[in-house]
Amino acid sequence: MKATSTRATVAACLAVAMAAMAATAAGPAVAAGAGAAVGREDWQGLLDGIVAAGAVSAIAEIRDGNTTWRGTAGKATMGGSRPAAVDGKFRIGSVTKSFTAATVLDLVGEGKLRLSDRVERWLPGLVDGGAGITVRNLLQHTSGIPDYAEDLFDEWGVPKERFRTWSARELVERVKGQPAEFRPGTRFGYSNTNYIVLGLLIERVTGRPYATEVKERILRPLGLRNTTLPGASPEVPRRHAHAYAPVTRDGTRVPVDVTRFDPTMAGAAGEIISTTADLNRFYRALFQGRLLRPSLLKEMTDLTAAEGYGLGLEAGSLPCGLAWGHGGGTRGYSTVAFSSADGRRQLALSFTPYHGDPEPAALTLLTSVLCR
Template sequence: MPPAQRISGVRRAPRGIEKGHLVPIRSVSAALALALLPLSVAAPAAATAKRDLQRDVDAVVAAGASATIAEYTDRSGTRRAAAGVARLGRPAPAPVDGRFRIGSVSKTFLATVVLQLEAEGRLSLDDTVERWLPGTVPNGDHITLRQLLNHTSGIENYTAAMGLSPEKWLPQRYRSWAPAELVALATAKPPLFPPGTDWSYSNTNYVLLGMVVGEATGRDYSAEIQRRIIRPLGLRHTESPGERTVISGPHAHGYLPAGPAGSDEPVDVTTMNPSIADAAGDMISSTADLNTFFRALVTGRLLPPAQLAAMTTTVPGHDYGLGLEATTLPCGITVYGHGGGIFGYVTGTFTTRDGSRRLALSVNPYVGDPDDALQALVNHAFCGRDAVPDRE
């Protein structure tokens, strides 16, 4: 499947395992930036804001998703909304507290662990891949962990090397993949560019980082995420499932329009072996847990100041830092987070630098084009309807 494209200000919601971010592109307009809401808001205003969020979530489903859930928090409180159905052909609504596959949002969890290890002196971001994984990557003695984190390594994306498409993936959706197999698919291809000279998003970078965490700690990356992030923050709905194929707890099903050629017949892809995503995107979470995680991250609960500053420093000419994206919305507000896409599920996370305003959403794209509706949802949440009017 080709990489996700930027369309109408939002990268197109993917139906595969590619990049899949939802963040809007940068705007030249910063004059309409809004002040944060006061600590208390009258009940009618809060009720209106909740209705507005529901309206935006409904619009995403109407534009081409089987289900959408969102949670937005600011100083006036938390608002949650859901639209669509948990399963096509059945009346049960999408659960507002549902769990979902978060795809590449997993990268921010892993990057946090790597930066914690740096703060503890157990590794350096200037260490080479060869130092930790000898013989694994050609030219690994010239590629640093920092270049893996910010996608300047030049290593091919293994999902691109697979030529992964729904048709190719479906027959092997329950296959188990070892990290070394995924890396080998990428390293069989020539480098995209010399390390540090350009930028290209590559899931292979984070599979390698997962392997490095294992070498540095003696424990699987998922155990370190559990020990260092999930358990301390009380993220009860977040996990790295390993090779477990199901999503436990309430959830909306994911679909691909991958029936007979030329049809949009839905194929339920909720169950799958997530080892194909490995450390680059195998995790499951909820909107509440994601908002809790990103608030803790940007406010310094998980990282010392030096590591957080490094994480939020983006590659020149790009929105990407060390496992974290920074995007300026049309009203001038900058939000931090990460997007994720895996078969049947798209995730978006957006947090202001002080952590006071947070949006997490999950979309189950199916048919149509929900991009404009997704952009409107994000812009309305942070900028307001008057600052960013609906498109005609």
Template sequence: MSLRSGLTGAVATVAVTAVALTVPAAAAPRAADHADHTATRQAMDAAVTAGVPGVTATARQGSITWRATSGAGDLRTGAPRSPQDHYRVGSITKTFVSTVLLQLEAEGRLSLDDTVEKWLPGTVRGNGHDGRRITLRNLLNHTSGIFSYTADEPFARTHTLDGFLEHRYDTLKPEELVAVAMSHEPDFAPGASWNYSNTNYVVAGMVIESVTGHSYAQEIRERIIKPLGLHATSVPGTRSTVPQPSSRAYGKLATTATGATYDVTELNPSMASSAGEMISDSADLNRFYSALLTGKLLPPKQLKEMKTTVPARGIPNVRYGLGLTDRTLSCGVHVWGHGGGIHGSVSEAVTTADGRHSLAFNFNGDWTGDSDAVIEAEYCGK
């Protein structure tokens, strides 16, 4: 089961983050070291049967890598998906952003207990929002109460068919996205509850720039992408295309899963900003999450902070850390990661706590398909 939300509001029903259930470490079984991915391939084929144009996936167990695809990468030509496909990863961006902020904390340049007001005076104000009461930790674990700009109805309408065709190449500044959120009342008082808000991570990206004097994109490139050699990973800014090799991305551009299918590959990802604009591929995502969970990117104290979770209000068996989801699968295997959705693209990336068994995959359609079934199949064989 996935928590369904979207960078495009109610328009595209895309998986933004995976569900999670925390269990004591001693009780969590180890993922089986198996080379048979038959169930995973079957789950991918089932997603295509359900209407997803195509799926690309990469799993890594120790030194062994398995890659597979199903379905089409281009509905016009019938070309298949590629194991090397680049794709938009949506809210998986959040883990990268959180990692940078935690690195800055480890360097003594900020504290998770700092208020938003300290770094962005006057930015989070209006209709009951008050950055003086919201900490950086509140941003990262979605307990700030800040309204999500993607839930704004006028914003969502710009991404239905007519609105998307008119606005797909518009550039939106982070300050504009935050201003949309500030036009609404908060969801709750800071720390009083939990609600997934893309505005939290737009603000977090702005904090990175305030602290470092560099864009969040530059900090991600210098601190994560280059050191790990993530050659397929990028922060595109306003670039509307996806690097090759890549498949086309498809959406319904409606609040229903019926009707015509549209090619939505090209768009200006500034509408997602630091909440979800990044591009990557499955191999890079596996490398990133494995490095993160094995302490190659954060000191033990900050990794512990990232893995300190809170319940996701109203969603059974879900817990959320600092840009990191926490889930126990039906067979008891315990995995960490994040999911992401944006027009025409639904992605998931998870790994076991020891970083040995990782899985990342992408659907190039945003209206159907069971991403949880693929994860269950890989780790539980069903």
């Protein structure tokens, strides 16, 4: 989970979205880069466009009311003949943060935790300045805690120690003694460390590992049978597309398969493996009020303190309004999972970028789905 890439896809998408919004403000909403409104029959072509732009594979599930469309493009392996499985599993990267945040807010709803609680109260001595950092600060990335993941990767974005097993405390200790990025609550600064701390907080409050709480509070009630928290297992379950990184060796760029690695380096900030169907089911349940009480969902979508980010949710400005969800990435996997505010229209997309720039093509699909 490269610190600079976990939000790269979404950042690129939203930048194009803002341009599209400006271009279409006076007229009907259209997909970014398209000359006219894109209909359901064109979704396969847009998915193919992501592969044409440089991805090895792309899979998507689109929900529009009670209608569901699934599509696949490209191959499961570079140079292979087997198509990417439409129900294939993939690493969702920072989309994990929405699951972690929903679990924390569920604990808040039960009265076991407060958003105003200080980190020092629950996890004394864990982070520098914990007496001034609240649970809310962690959730919305306004804590100022540096990102532990900054130097875990080599120049090609491949984990330096791919199969090392990390404890959550070891990850947090990587930033111990580093100066804060800013005073808590004064601005937004995306840091994976915030969500590693939240995983430890869940464990401290409940007495059970954060993964167990996510399973019991989200996966099991929603029937997300294809979503897993792998712990230290480097494997992606069967029926998955492989991820690749372009690495230069002896002056030549060669693809290196980076599908397998120990995901403890991501933990509560980015370890989950899922499918497009499960991601859409999760976000629809969340936005339709089946996971959290209305007051807590309102807190989750409050953008007052951090423009474009709530509590474990990203907000994207599209020509037709705000899209809610999260983007994520591990090396070789990119995920876009966004919904309309009412949860009726959704896109869950996974693609495996290798060269070129597939992100604008991903945004074109996103806007075509949410702004029909």
